[in-house]
Amino acid sequence: MFEITNPLKSISRRQPRGAPSGEADNPQSPVLRLPETEALALDSGVSLAPLQIAYQTYGTLNAARSNAILLCHALTGDQHVANTHPVTGKKGWWATMVGPGKPIDTNRYFVIATNVLGGCMGTTGPAATNPATGRAYGLDFPVVTIRDMVRAQALLLDNLGIEQLLCVAGGSMGGMQVLQWAASYPERVFAAMPIATASRHSSQNIAFHEVGRQAIMADPNWRGGRYLDEGVSPTKGLAVARMAAHITYLSEQALQNKFGRNLQNRDAHTFSFDADFQVENYLRYQGSSFVDRFDANSYLYVTRACDYFDLAADYDGSLARAFQNTPTRFCVISFTSDWLYPTSASRAIVHALNAGGASVSFVEIQSDKGHDAFLLEEPDFHATTRGFLSAAAEARGIGHSATEAA
């Protein structure tokens, strides 16, 4: 499955690293540029302006503007959900899920995805040029929260003239945004699908993120966050961060099934520190390829946003209060082998929704693939998604194609 034999030496450089231009400022996707006068008020107290929001859309908005689905991406995802990625040349991260005839059927729905605030694919973030200095923001970019990300998405919807979403859906950090959407803008969310997520980051979640941040900041090429100005890049630190995180995305069983103790193109141990084992080679590849498409400072910011996420804390410690009398219908989804955001975290969300009087269904998908299951071909998961969206569409009087009369 993995044919790269010496990945650390075969890093491809499809776009220059260490430059604040490229996708961060001028994304290869639609982008909303708000004027300096329309600042975004952040949880930190900072007013961020000017703001730009990079996004993608798929399908057609119907006449009633009622068939829009917002998809929220995970930590290192982006707006390129179902098209070829402009940097990696690979398929979008949810290409299996989104498209004509697929569970999120673009013949029927108008799908929107944004790059999150603090990201590096065209929505304002630390790799973007700070107009005040003409250089990349770096650590001058304010620390943002999941709620700030959602605020930026709401601004985009305002500009697109979409009052209410048929559904907001997403996994992992995307699921946090889904929960925040339902809490912040209940009237704008007809249906919500938080997947493989949690209403707050656990101590272990924070711990893994902190390891990643420390790995980046330990890299001397990080330069206190000013690497873009100095023409270098903390690629080694970022690769180590990605490797550590990647282990948490797979279940122990998935790693065992996929790699076990199999050796990498050799018959015996080399008694060295080469990548003797396939799993080592795989991790090195994950680290090496990641640094081609992701900004190290952005990684600091998105992990921090997750760590700060604790939805109940904004409602006097009561998660149920966040969803009190919510009009939104929910489908909460977890995967049995996900140990990053385990089923227990989804159950806690379901309990709070029940206590808040919400309409909620809960589906735990049997899978040995771990957290990443939400990105993979999981027939039960896809069927659940298709069914939940279809029921929501029917309840909203949406036809089977976007051009059909509602």
Added chain:
Amino acid sequence: MFEITNPLKSISRRQPRGAPSGEADNPQSPVLRLPETEALALDSGVSLAPLQIAYQTYGTLNAARSNAILLCHALTGDQHVANTHPVTGKKGWWATMVGPGKPIDTNRYFVIATNVLGGCMGTTGPAATNPATGRAYGLDFPVVTIRDMVRAQALLLDNLGIEQLLCVAGGSMGGMQVLQWAASYPERVFAAMPIATASRHSSQNIAFHEVGRQAIMADPNWRGGRYLDEGVSPTKGLAVARMAAHITYLSEQALQNKFGRNLQNRDAHTFSFDADFQVENYLRYQGSSFVDRFDANSYLYVTRACDYFDLAADYDGSLARAFQNTPTRFCVISFTSDWLYPTSASRAIVHALNAGGASVSFVEIQSDKGHDAFLLEEPDFHATTRGFLSAAAEARGIGHSATEAA
């Protein structure tokens, strides 16, 4: 519990780093120095000489030489089991377990512990001076295996005049040595206690170790392993490695109970990358303090030895064959919340022992402390150890004190 407020800036330097002298060559413990002529034949094919083995003993060897217990340490442990550690000034890693009247009762047993081959506390390893060059071995040190570590321990026992051990015991990597002892020298092991361990490293185990190694090797101060010669030290990389590993030593529940989302000496998020959360501060402290007592290259070697460990592979893939007709009595111990070497790994050992016709008892200790439970106050674990050793001692006709007639 953790009072260090800014640990990354408060690293104490009790002994100079970056020098091949100190504990690696001249340990503050007894040391066996073998002549150049007595080389150790390693699994890699290399003959290692001269060899020195640093060790500690507690209690008194009885006249019959039948009351010796060998304790094998985990990844970053050492021979300082129950005395004040000469570098950290802290209590030995098993001070709760070993001593007069304690479960491993030094009034009754003669306890021996060695620093493992490849370690950095006085047994020959990469931080030791290579007599061929007068400089530290660094990566010129051969990659060693768990079996090599056990071979070195057997040499020490030969020199101490101990033919048979009453028991060999250890947790984690120490448990691997226990299994290897029983397989390699069944007649020398009356009883064996492998604790919180596995007969082979899983794909996930290897993956976590590889992250640690990559973190070290990504540190420019690692200098291709030659940092000791160059007067520098890859402390940042080693600290990151330790942080990542440390998460695997605790259960998710233990982290949640200990730290949850508690903030570190502050009332609110700082919207920065400071250690806002106690768990971040704790991890940074673990990383910072570790680099004061451990050699980065040694970390590469001991993790590699674990990754290479697959006892069944040496017996045509049959773990049962490793223990066929073994005379040794076993007590296999696991902890319910240990996700690094989970109960299933211990069960696999028990099944193989049963298939091999061994005398074996298996105890799964209820604990929410994770892998580290074997180092902590766990009354059921301590009682199990005391009972198993006592029964073994009685079967060997050992009295209640070492000076009592056997």
